[in-house]
Amino acid sequence: xxxxxxxxxxxxxxxxxxxxxxxxxxxxxxxxxxxxxxxxxxxxxxxxxxxxxxxxxxxxxxxxxxxxxxxxxxx
Numbered sequence: 148x149x150x151x152x153x154x155x156x157x158x159x160x161x162x163x164x165x166x167x168x169x170x171x172x173x174x175x176x177x178x179x180x181x182x183x184x185x186x187x188x189x190x191x192x193x194x195x196x197x198x199x200x201x202x203x204x205x206x207x208x209x210x211x212x213x214x215x216x217x218x219x220x221x222x
Contacts, residue, residue: 154179192205
């Protein structure tokens with residue numbers, strides 16, 4: 148499916164679970180900006196697209212469980 152330049156809003160009827168919203172935006176809105184990160188030291192900005200966000204989410208889901216901190220019970 149070709150990416151459209153028009154932003155597609157995900158349905159709010161519960162048909163897409165919150166855990167799949169990143170995949171929805173990857174399919175329908177990959178080049179749209181998710182966030183703009185500003186560096187206050189040199190006034191530069193970095194745009195983060197939905198495609199970049201989805202890649203980061205997928206990478207964390209694949210690798211992240213290895214890096215979770217251990218849970219200790221308190222006495």
